[in-house]
Amino acid sequence: MTLIGRRADTARLGELLRDTRLVTVTGVGGVGKSALAAEAIGRLGRGRSGPEVLRVDLAQVRGAAAVRRRLAEAARRLPDGGWRSAVLLVDTCEHVAGAVADGLDVLLRQRPALRVVATSRVPPDDGPGGPGAPGGADVPALDGPGGADAPSPGAAAGGARRRPGPRGATLRLEPLAPDDFVALLESLTPGGPFADAADREALHAVCALLEGLPLAAGIAASHLARLRPDRLLERISGPSGPLDLAVEEPRRPARQRSLRASLRWTHRLLTPPEQLLWARCSVFPGTFRLPDAAEVCADERLPGDVLPAVFSALLRHGVLAGAEHRPVRLARPVRAYGMEQLVRLGEEAAFQRRCLDWTMGAEGTSAG
Numbered sequence: 001m002t003l004i005g006r007r008a009d010t011a012r013l014g015e016l017l018r019d020t021r022l023v024t025v026t027g028v029g030g031v032g033k034s035a036l037a038a039e040a041i042g043r044l045g046r047g048r049s050g051p052e053v054l055r056v057d058l059a060q061v062r063g064a065a066a067v068r069r070r071l072a073e074a075a076r077r078l079p080d081g082g083w084r085s086a087v088l089l090v091d092t093c094e095h096v097a098g099a100v101a102d103g104l105d106v107l108l109r110q111r112p113a114l115r116v117v118a119t120s121r122v123p124p125d126d127g128p129g130g131p132g133a134p135g136g137a138d139v140p141a142l143d144g145p146g147g148a149d150a151p152s153p154g155a156a157a158g159g160a161r162r163r164p165g166p167r168g169a170t171l172r173l174e175p176l177a178p179d180d181f182v183a184l185l186e187s188l189t190p191g192g193p194f195a196d197a198a199d200r201e202a203l204h205a206v207c208a209l210l211e212g213l214p215l216a217a218g219i220a221a222s223h224l225a226r227l228r229p230d231r232l233l234e235r236i237s238g239p240s241g242p243l244d245l246a247v248e249e250p251r252r253p254a255r256q257r258s259l260r261a262s263l264r265w266t267h268r269l270l271t272p273p274e275q276l277l278w279a280r281c282s283v284f285p286g287t288f289r290l291p292d293a294a295e296v297c298a299d300e301r302l303p304g305d306v307l308p309a310v311f312s313a314l315l316r317h318g319v320l321a322g323a324e325h326r327p328v329r330l331a332r333p334v335r336a337y338g339m340e341q342l343v344r345l346g347e348e349a350a351f352q353r354r355c356l357d358w359t360m361g362a363e364g365t366s367a368g
């Protein structure tokens with residue numbers, strides 16, 4: 001498969017894998033983590049001298065014991081007892097991150113010629129308190145050039161010559177740039193690209209609503225096989241936006257059959273306060289900062305003193321797009337999903353009101 005708009009990311013992942021034995025590709029659901037990881041390790045595996053390439057998908061795996069079993073099975077499939085270089089893709093880790101981190105720590109120490117690419121919607125937790133996810137563990141580096149494939153006698157005897165290796169690296173994948181996204185949607189659409197100016201205008205508007213997510217491009221393209229772009233635009237311009245646009249392809253994982261299913265997967269990974277803040281933040285029409293979220297969203301159910309940690313967690317999960325200490329926003333589908341939750345909680349009117357007060361206050365301040 002040819003990836004669109006990921007040349008720099010593919011090159012970067014290749015570079016990281018030369019220096020680091022564990023790289024975690026992170027980013028929001030459907031942004032293309034698995035596709036990028038598969039492409040990068042596929043490139044490494046080309047040629048007779050390339051490493052053996054293996055993949056384990058943990059999407060259906062639950063619980064630490066099952067994770068250990070899957071990683072142990074993968075270890076058994078590694079070539080030559082693990083001395084020939086190999087790259088293992090451990091796909092979809094976010095729901096079992098701690099168990100994956102523990103398992104990979106062991107595996108990477110046992111297999112000195114192994115490199116791992118993990119994908120996870122949530123970046124590894126390498127903050128104080130130790131590793132909480134893949135990439136957070138200290139991993140011994142591969143031995144120097146040429147040494148990676150050769151057995152090391154010390155290691156074989158169980159007394160590996162350890163030097164302080166690099167920590168696992170993280171590559172954060174952002175949504176596609178607008179032009180790349182349009183090109184992707186056109187390349188996936190039967191009969192595309194569109195020549196008619198009105199079709200192209202509607203197509204660009206559709207793309208703007210889909211926020212650069214390749215998953216959404218694939219779903220939209222399957223509808224463009226039957227609908228003209230202006231009809232599709234009409235369909236996804238409503239309050240729930242593109243959430244319910246779905247594809248029924250049994251080969252696809254269930255979480256990738258609609259943006260709603262993709263966001264539900266993320267929602268289920270969150271704690272109740274994180275879910276609540278997501279819902280409440282959906283009242284912000286544009287960008288906002290932590291103090292704004294505290295002003296509008298905090299109350300006795302979501303006290304101000306816990307809000308900074310909850311806000312950070314939403315950033316880590318990609319629910320809030322942006323970076324710590326900078327203005328953040330909710331992508332349209334994410335906002336639509338949050339708003340539905342807020343309505344379900346019966347809190348919509350109250351928090352819309354608080355947001356309006358905040359807007360007026362902000363305007364008052366800037367006017368004064």
Ligand SMILES: Nc1ncnc2c1ncn2[C@@H]1O[C@H](COP(=O)(O)OP(=O)(O)OP(=O)(O)O)[C@@H](O)[C@H]1O
Pocket residue numbers: 002003004005006027028029030031032033034035036092119121184214215218255256262
């Ligand atoms: N750059 C790209 N060019 C073409 N197709 C892409 C690109 N990136 C992703 N895709 C396709 O988009 C869909 C979603 O991508 P992918 O499965 O890699 O997302 P993901 O980030 O791994 O999602 P999840 O978090 O649900 O695992 C897949 O069908 C994939 O093949």
Ligand SMILES: [Mg+2]
Pocket residue numbers: 033034035091092119
């Ligand atoms: Mg994936």
